[in-house]
Amino acid sequence: MRPLSYARAADVGAAIALVAGHPEGAFLAGGTTEVDLARQDVLRPGLLVDINHLPLDDVENLPGGGLQIGALARMSDVARVPAVVERFPMISQALVLGASAQLRNMASMGGNLCQRVRCGYFRDVTSPCNKRDPGSGCAAIDGFHRGHAILGVSDKCIATHPSDVAVALVALDAVVHTRGPGGERAIGIDDFFLLPGDTPDREHPLEHGELITAIEVPAVPMARRSGYLKFRDRQSYEFALVSVAAAIRVEEGTVAGVRLALGGVGTKPWRARRAEAALFGQSASEDSFAEAAREELAHAMPRQQNAFKVDLAQRAIVRALNTLMEGEAR
DSSP, X not given: OOOOEEEEOSSHHHHHHHHHTSTTEEEESSOTTHHHHHHXXXXXXXXXXXXXXXXXXXXXEOTTSOEEEEXXXXXXXXXXXXXXXXHOHHHHHHHHHTXXXXXXXXXXXXXXXXXXXXXXXXXXXXXXXXXXXXXXXXXXXXXXXXXSOSBSXXXXXXXXXXXXXXXXXXXXXXXXXXXXXXXXXXXXXXXXXXXXXXXXXXXXXOOTTOEEEEEEEOXXXXXXXXXXXXXXSSSSSOOOSEEEEEEXXXXXTEEEEEEEEXXXXXXXXXXXXXHHHHHXXXXXXXXXXXXXXXXXXXXXXXXTTTTHHHHHHHHHHHHHHHHHHHHHHO
16 A cells, blocks of 8 residues: 545635645545455545535425435434435335445445446456556456446446445435535536446546535425335345336326336446336336336347346346336235
């Protein structure tokens, strides 16, 4: 691990100025992955600016039933907020399933959105990785890729995005609020995560020194009956092979509204817009759910070891929607 400097910011403006003024500056919140990556020489910050004492940890009600979640709110705290549990259960469930209790107590909401991929080749500095060293190649394509992406892939990168709560937030059309040297911005969360394309090293549109300050979750009435389903190799702390954030509104047996997003299968949290479009106006039946799932996964690009994810994702979508329908019937 290389020597680095440390500073504690007194306010948001000072934090931004410190990082923006140092070419290798970075913000430090929970540090649940950032510190590990620095130790492994994957990340090489020259200055870490501790932002944990900034007043960015509140969860506030917004007019109409939405919420604003401070970027420094801890995952465990947000999962327990009554308004989150009642209005957006998919967020609460995704947070609980997203990490061990110890990590949830430390990890911040903003940091969770910015966490780096869990691809073993990215974390192995002896392996080629276009995210870590642009132009060096992607070892996963011809290597071990069982857990890698089947949607949104490119010939430069097939790593999956690891966040669980980001999947729920994408389904809910959340907005990421930032502040940086150029002022304040509001970024739709689907635009906050970038596809790898030819620049897999660029995962977000954030500029150097730009800080996430809050996550706005708009009112989505159907989200009161929502859920997060996660399939993984073990039931204890593990990243998703496939996950589904789902909400549905049914009127007289017909799908009047639906939100679907997938985790574990995309190079970014994957909004299942094809499946949503296929379901709208159709009967709320298992056959309709299965057909919509097939429509979404028809565009997948699996490789030999992760081809099972196509069928698993289809079944997961159907199960998630069926589970919500069973709750509706009770």
